[in-house]
Amino acid sequence: xxxxxxxxxxxxxxxxxxxxPGALLIEDGRILExxxxxxxxxxxxxxxxxxxGKCLAPGLIDIRxxxxxxxxxxxxxxxxxxxxxxxxxxSTIVIQPxxxxxxxxxxxxxxxxxRGAALNLVNVFxxxxxTKNRDGQRMAEIGLMDEAGxxxxxxxxxxxxxxxxxxxxxSYAAAFxxxxxxxPADPWLTEGAVATSGELATRLGLSGAPAxxxxxxxxxxxxxxxxxxxxxxxxxxxxxxxxETLARARAKGLEVAASVSINHLCFNEIDIGDYRTFYRLDxxxxxxxxxxxxxxxxxxxxxxxxxxxxxxxxxxxKRRPFGEAAxxxxxxxxxxxxxxxxxxxxxxxxxxxxxxxxxxxxSLLGLDSGVxxxxxxxxxxxxxxxxxxxxDAAKLKSKSKNSPFDGRMLQGKVLGTWxxxxxxx
Amino acid sequence: MTxxxxxxxxxxxxLIPFPSPHFLSAGDLNPPxxxxxxxxxxxxxxxxxxxxxxLDLMHGRTVVNIFFENSTRTSSSFxxxxxxxxxxxxxxxxQASSVAKGETLIxxxxxxxxxxxxxxxxxxxxSGAAALLSQKVGCAVVNAGDGRHEHPTQALLDLLSxxxxxxxxxxxxxxxxxxxxxxxxxxSNVILLSMMxxxxxxxxxxxxxxxxxxxxxxEVFHDMREGLQGCDVVMMLRLQLExxxxxxxxSTREYFRFWGLDREKLAxxxxxxxxxxxxxxxxxxxxxxxxxxxxxxxxxxxxxxxGVAARMAILASLANLRGAAR
Numbered sequence: 001x002x003x004x005x006x007x008x009x010x011x012x013x014x015x016x017x018x019x020x021p022g023a024l025l026i027e028d029g030r031i032l033e034x035x036x037x038x039x040x041x042x043x044x045x046x047x048x049x050x051x052x053g054k055c056l057a058p059g060l061i062d063i064r065x066x067x068x069x070x071x072x073x074x075x076x077x078x079x080x081x082x083x084x085x086x087x088x089x090x091s092t093i094v095i096q097p098x099x100x101x102x103x104x105x106x107x108x109x110x111x112x113x114x115r116g117a118a119l120n121l122v123n124v125f126x127x128x129x130x131t132k133n134r135d136g137q138r139m140a141e142i143g144l145m146d147e148a149g150x151x152x153x154x155x156x157x158x159x160x161x162x163x164x165x166x167x168x169x170x171s172y173a174a175a176f177x178x179x180x181x182x183x184p185a186d187p188w189l190t191e192g193a194v195a196t197s198g199e200l201a202t203r204l205g206l207s208g209a210p211a212x213x214x215x216x217x218x219x220x221x222x223x224x225x226x227x228x229x230x231x232x233x234x235x236x237x238x239x240x241x242x243x244e245t246l247a248r249a250r251a252k253g254l255e256v257a258a259s260v261s262i263n264h265l266c267f268n269e270i271d272i273g274d275y276r277t278f279y280r281l282d283x284x285x286x287x288x289x290x291x292x293x294x295x296x297x298x299x300x301x302x303x304x305x306x307x308x309x310x311x312x313x314x315x316x317x318k319r320r321p322f323g324e325a326a327x328x329x330x331x332x333x334x335x336x337x338x339x340x341x342x343x344x345x346x347x348x349x350x351x352x353x354x355x356x357x358x359x360x361x362x363s364l365l366g367l368d369s370g371v372x373x374x375x376x377x378x379x380x381x382x383x384x385x386x387x388x389x390x391x392d393a394a395k396l397k398s399k400s401k402n403s404p405f406d407g408r409m410l411q412g413k414v415l416g417t418w419x420x421x422x423x424x425x
Numbered sequence: 426m427t428x429x430x431x432x433x434x435x436x437x438x439x440l441i442p443f444p445s446p447h448f449l450s451a452g453d454l455n456p457p458x459x460x461x462x463x464x465x466x467x468x469x470x471x472x473x474x475x476x477x478x479x480l481d482l483m484h485g486r487t488v489v490n491i492f493f494e495n496s497t498r499t500s501s502s503f504x505x506x507x508x509x510x511x512x513x514x515x516x517x518x519x520q521a522s523s524v525a526k527g528e529t530l531i532x533x534x535x536x537x538x539x540x541x542x543x544x545x546x547x548x549x550x551x552s553g554a555a556a557l558l559s560q561k562v563g564c565a566v567v568n569a570g571d572g573r574h575e576h577p578t579q580a581l582l583d584l585l586s587x588x589x590x591x592x593x594x595x596x597x598x599x600x601x602x603x604x605x606x607x608x609x610x611x612x613s614n615v616i617l618l619s620m621m622x623x624x625x626x627x628x629x630x631x632x633x634x635x636x637x638x639x640x641x642x643x644e645v646f647h648d649m650r651e652g653l654q655g656c657d658v659v660m661m662l663r664l665q666l667e668x669x670x671x672x673x674x675x676s677t678r679e680y681f682r683f684w685g686l687d688r689e690k691l692a693x694x695x696x697x698x699x700x701x702x703x704x705x706x707x708x709x710x711x712x713x714x715x716x717x718x719x720x721x722x723x724x725x726x727x728x729x730x731x732g733v734a735a736r737m738a739i740l741a742s743l744a745n746l747r748g749a750a751r
Contacts, residue, residue, distance in 0.1 A: 197636070198637055199637040199640045202606075202635040202637055202638065203612070203641075204552055204553065204574060205552035205553075205571070205572050205573040205574030205575065205609060205612060206552055206553075206574075207573075274553075274556060275552070275553035275556055275557065316529060316531075319529070319531050319557075320529055320530060320531070320551075320557070321530060321549065321551030321552065321553050321554040321557055321571075321572075322551065322552060322553045323551045323552060323553075323572065324551050
């Protein structure tokens with residue numbers, strides 16, 4: 001592949017905490033050299049991109065992306081999701097196993113990754129189901145899927161209620177050093193719930209689950225982690241109470257990672273307003289105090305990963321009474337702009353925002369991307385930190401337009417995305 | 426009794442435009458508008474007591490009642506109200522199963538809207554369904570109950586019954602008792618009765634009263650004796666049978682023992698206290714027949730009669746808002 005140089009950039013590398021001027025030399029899809037500071041000698045015959053002082057960071061890695069392929073292609077395909085990702089500065093996506101059929105055997109892992117690679121857009125990986133058909137009862141082929149390239153194992157939005165099953169999944173997975181991810185949500189307290197219990201849900205007449213449903217389940221999960229020694233990711237933490245539980249476990253020396261969705265960092269339950277179903281999420285939106293606690297947890301590193309929690313739902317599934325509407329929101333294309341709002345409005349340092357979007361997930365999943373270093377894949381995003389963006393859901397590349405950011409003014413715009421040194425946006 | 430010509434004149438005189446394009450929540454009203462509607466409804470009560478009960482206030486208008494949940498009393502109350510105003514009425518009971526076949530609420534709304542009704546009356550099992558419908562149609566929408574959210578016409582008819590019994594609801598202490606958590610009647614009544622100056626109390630077991638109900642500006646009690654002390658009105662709510670048998674309360678007999686209204690418990694309220702119930706009643710569960718059927722204390726029969734008059738007032742003024750009636 002031809003060589004490329006991106007000059008005159010503001011380099012942002014969370015792995016080394018570097019935020020300053022510099023340039024990148026790229027060859028054969030990998031970063032050849034990172035030049036920090038002033039002028040750079042560019043050899044002849046190299047394609048040059050002048051960044052014009054804009055921000056250049058590792059491409060984002062989004063570990064929680066749902067599509068409808070296979071089984072529900074009108075919702076989203078690997079292609080439409082990849083196009084969304086590229087437009088959002090996301091260079092790597094990890095597909096959730098809740099397709100139809102579920103990604104619960106090595107052939108399905110292979111299918112997803114092959115189809116993804118054939119698109120020649122972004123890096124597409126699969127997460128495997130932890131139990132067969134995500135039934136929460138029978139362990140899936142974790143070893144074979146791991147061998148086929150699955151990056152981690154999860155039943156997605158389904159909670160493995162049976163503690164014995166989860167205990168076996170965790171201890172078995174430990175043999176492969178495989179990462180297990182679970183949503184902390186007590187299945188009984190959250191049954192039928194579409195909002196967080198509280199004054200708002202009561203007033204709107206919506207069935208709510210108490211915030212402690214998250215903490216209760218997390219306490220169980222962490223006790224099993226402690227017992228089995230599994231590598232573990234707390235998937236989509238959303239309450240201050242659960243963050244306390246997580247902090248306690250970390251203080252005891254337990255190595256557990258945690259992710260949060262961009263939606264829970266940007267919105268609170270008030271956004272539901274007059275039954276706006278685009279804000280019907282799972283987990284449901286929380287009070288502002290929880291949102292603030294999550295932002296603090298990103299700041300101090302308690303949270304390792306920010307995801308888009310990309311969950312496409314077509315209009316017919318959203319234009320329903322709130323309680324009947326499908327949960328979830330698309331988020332790949334707006335991920336970076338939304339995350340940058342945490343810098344502009346909530347005072348987070350840029351590197352602290354980018355870390356859980358790049359280096360955090362890369363090191364959790366053992367990827368060599370997510371850094372600006374010689375030898376790393378040239379997966380990059382160039383963005384204008386200050387350019388205003390008005391989100392128009394109708395123009396999103398996703399096949400589903402259920403964006404809670406629709407009509408919102410964001411600040412921060414993706415100018416270019418490179419995957420393996422090739423420009424995909 | 427007033428003669429028929431005078432009543433008709435009185436109705437025209439009191440006819441007001443509805444304060445909001447739709448009636449989705451008790452919060453769509455304001456105190457003067459609520460009083461105006463009550464005055465109009467009072468005239469309709471007199472009118473309904475005549476033998477000839479047909480007006481042409483809504484002549485040529487079409488009212489569609491669409492009930493996604495079974496209901497006999499509310500749908501017939503709306504149907505009678507609309508017919509007495511001279512409107513053409515279609516009542517569509519929609520079985521839950523036909524909706525499950527794939528037609529969404531929005532599809533139904535768009536279809537109905539194309540038939541150009543003037544007023545849609547909707548009951549649906551999901552909170553917010555009436556509000557959603559109102560965004561998709563060009564006619565006025567009346568919420569006849571959406572999930573556990575609101576049932577605003579019930580609140581207005583309760584207010585009408587109370588005003589006729591007490592003269593003024595301002596300063597009354599009203600206890601709403603039972604399954605507050607799942608009750609749309611309770612939510613609408615809390616809004617409207619508080620708006621009109623009543624003090625509202627909520628009484629029920631902790632599993633049936635939302636933990637944050639005190640933030641509605643109501644006093645919350647779990648003990649009937651304590652809660653009923655000094656009350657002018659005791660409004661009982663229906664307890665859905667599926668919520669008993671161990672789910673939220675241990676048994677019907679235990680519920681009746683502690684929260685069912687009988688003579689003994691009624692005596693804890695003020696001597697002149699009146700009893701209300703939105704119906705249909707579970708006799709012997711939340712209310713003893715002895716109390717429910719005693720016309721000297723019970724307003725329950727009145728509530729049904731007031732239901733028709735209140736709904737006539739609502740429909741007539743909504744029609745009035747959308748172009749001069751008649």
